Each structure stands twice: as C-alpha cells, then as structure tokens.
Amino acid sequence: METRRDRLRAATVREISETARRILVEEGPEAVTLRAIAREMGMTAPALYRYFGSHGELLRHLVGDLFTELTGELRSALKRVPHDDMGAKCLVVSRQFRAWALAHPREYALLFGTPVRGARHEEVDFAEECAQQLGLTFMELFLELWEKQPFPVPADDEIDPALREQLRRYRDDVLGVDLPLGVIQKFLQCWIRLQGGVSLEVFGHLEFALEDAAPMFELMLTEISAVLGLTYTPPSKG
Amino acid sequence: METRRDRLRAATVREISETARRILVEEGPEAVTLRAIAREMGMTAPALYRYFGSHGELLRHLVGDLFTELTGELRSALKRVPHDDMGAKCLVVSRQFRAWALAHPREYALLFGTPVRGARHEEVDFAEECAQQLGLTFMELFLELWEKQPFPVPADDEIDPALREQLRRYRDDVLGVDLPLGVIQKFLQCWIRLQGGVSLEVFGHLEFALEDAAPMFELMLTEISAVLGLTYTPPSKG
C-alpha cells in the first residue's frame, strides 16, 4: 500500500533526478557530483545514499529517465502523423531523434557517448530496460512498414553466414518476431546510419567540415528512404 | 641547438606520454591522473607541471600522439597495397581504421568519443593538427581515386544550396583543392558512414543485437564500394 513516506520518498527521488539533470545541462557532466546535487537541494552528500547506492547508480537512473523521455517524444511525434503514411512516419521519427539529440547534447552524450561511467552491471539495469523501449519504438515502426509496404530485402542465403547466425539470434532470442532475416539486416543498417550520423554531429566530429550538418542529415534520409522504397519529403518548415 | 637538457626533457615528455597511455590501456581513462602517472614514474604530481600546464594539456598531447600513430599505421598499410589498385587501397585503409579502433578501444574513445575532457582551446592545438593529418590521409586517397577512376557525383546545382555553400567553404578554405563539390559531398558521406559505424561498434552500441559486428562492417564496405564504383573484395584471411 501507498504510505505517506513512500510518497515523500518518491518525490525526493524525482527531485534528485531533476537536480542532477539541471546541473548536467548547465554545467556539464563532470559537474554532476553528489555534493553538488546535495548542495543544490539544501542537503549533504551522504544523505543521497539513502536513495541511491552510489554515484554511478544515480547516473544510471538518470539515464533511464532520459531514455524514457526520448522514447516518449518519438512516440508522440509519431501520433501526429497520418496513420498510413509510412514514409512520413519514418522521416518524422528520424528527424525527431536528431532534434532531441541536438536540443539535449549533454543528455544525448550520457545515453550514446562512450560508456564506462560506472562500468558494467550484473543485474538487468533500469537504464537498459528503458533503452530497450527506445529500440522497440524503431523496431515496431520498421515492422509496420514491412507489413504494409514490403521493401526489397536479401534472401537468407544471400546473407553472410556469420551475420545470418547473429541476426537469427537477435530475431529469435531478443525480438521474438517472425520476420525474414533480411528485414532485420536492413533495420540494423538503417539504425547504424541514423545513430552513427547523429552521434558524429552531436559530438562535434563533423565540425571540421560542416558548420550545420542538417542538409547532410537530410541527404542521408533520402538515401535511406530510397533503400526502403519510401518517398522522401523535405522537412516542414514548422 | 640541441642541448643535453633538451634531450633529457624530451625523453621525460616521452616517458610521461607512455606512462599515461599504459595507465589508460590497463586501468581506463578515469585512472589517468597526474598522481598516478607521477607515482608510476617515481615522481610527485607537481613535477609534471614542469612539462604540461595542466592535466588536460597532458591529455591533449597524448591525443596528438595517438592521432599520429593511427595516421602512420594507415599510411604504412596503404604502402603494402599495389599502387594502382584503388579498390584495394580504399578497403585496406577502411579496415585498418576499424582494426586500430578495435585493438585500441580506450585510445579510440579518447580520439573520437564525446569531447570535453578539458574543453575548448583558443590557439591551434597540437592534437588538432594531428587530427588534420588523419583526415588528410583519407582525403588524399579519395582525391587519387577521383583522378584515376572518376565515379558518379552530383553536379553542383543538384546539391542542396545550404550544403553546397558549406562544401565550397570546406573545399576552398580548408582543403584548398580543385574538385567538384560533388566529390567533397561523397567524401563526407563515406567518412560519416565509416567513422559512425566504427564508433558505434567500439563503444558497444551494437551489442544489443550483434556480438561481432565485422560482417556488418563488411556489408557497409560493399555498399560504399558500389557507390564509388570500386570492386569489393572480401578481407584476406591473414
């Protein structure tokens, strides 16, 4: 049952997350220290150990929240698109992903930058579950596209055997769906191009040549659209 | 002139870099502290300030060294390929880039991970110069390919105006070469796919689906080869 203390505790956990995020945004990742969070909340650092087992655990919780936020924004952006316009859906979700990354570069770095932060964890992590939700969002869209408007995919025996076996494992053990392996392959190819390109841009690794990578991103979307048999439409000005 | 002290100083600088790198490899990036480096060298931390202005400056120097090493490996790999086999040259340099990244993931993270470490620098950095050398290596190869075996590129007026202007600036102000803008565009597209894909793999962001991303990487190389009109050949077993 929901006691009064439970509510207070949940509120404090929420305040800790919000404070950590504010510091992350305003002062950068290295400023997100237990002492800084506690200071900002009018507490002392050891008190935070009542809520999180360690600094790393607090950060992993924040990562989970961020994954959930990002997933939510993608899903709600999807709802604003005509239900049967698969091309628009794919474009919207891709652009929204990039838009969130650019609007929240430090959060994005926490989610998709070099890992390590607090190293690996044995148990299934809260953050990992949330990350899976994000992956699922893309996967569901891809699956819907495949069912409504099948696009060309390689036959199983056209796929490199070493890759084939891994795709099979991912399909059967993780996704548990019934799809040709070629669809999984195309999905991963698209995802790698999308996340790879966005990461490079957000982390500043394209600045050596491009001040604004938006047109390059759109160029990538035209290519991906072509691969998937979708009609590309330029972004709306809104 | 080259005094005795200069030689000793240079040797110490080298030892500092080597020690820092060893710690980076063996204990991870967060263990690369001034105290740890000094401890390992039988010195005290403040002594290191005689050689580097700060912890961040030391790291930036290390980054420069690493860029130089990577560039060297790519260049020497190129020399082991028949001079006129452009397809093989492109494949070798791409595979060698990935191989170095996988063999030195922590170093790679320092070069291509999320930046920030010590924030921006006003003056032209040693590390930046070294990074430019790496970029130049790829660019020279691309230029050689274009001259020897031109591949299809979009005409200037087929390129998004916003992109066209940036490509022009990059070509004229940075590269200073005489090439169609379409070549620059294709170069960046290829580079983004290459570095984007390798980064995702090295940072573990493909592990959700793939245990070994090598076949996926090769698949990407077949696509890039096709785009550039090159004949793809599988990696040699050696």
Added chain:
DNA sequence: CGTAAACTGTGAATGGCGTTAACTTCGCAT
C-alpha cells in the same frame, strides 16, 4: 673559473570529490 640564472624536483597546503561510520531526529505502527 665562479657565479647567477634557469631548470627540475620536493613537501605542504587548499579545496573538491566519493564513500563510510557514528550519531541524532523524527514519523509511525504496535
């Protein structure tokens, strides 16, 4: 040669960090 300057190191100190332990305070259930 001798001496002053420059270079290379040390030790102590400051302030920040994560984390632990001992201790207080207060809400709440029996």
Added chain:
DNA sequence: ATGCGAAGTTAACGCCATTCACAGTTTACG
C-alpha cells in the same frame, strides 16, 4: 507510550588537481 526504522547530520579517509615556497642541479656567461 514505546520502540523501530527512515532520513538526515557531522566527521573522517583517501583520492584528485593545482599552487606555492623551497632546495638541488645544470647551464650560461662574464
């Protein structure tokens, strides 16, 4: 009303980067 546990505190440990005053050694020069 009593007692337990949750939520805080302060103090402390051992890290960290960085600065400063100081000492020893090497070099340069008159």
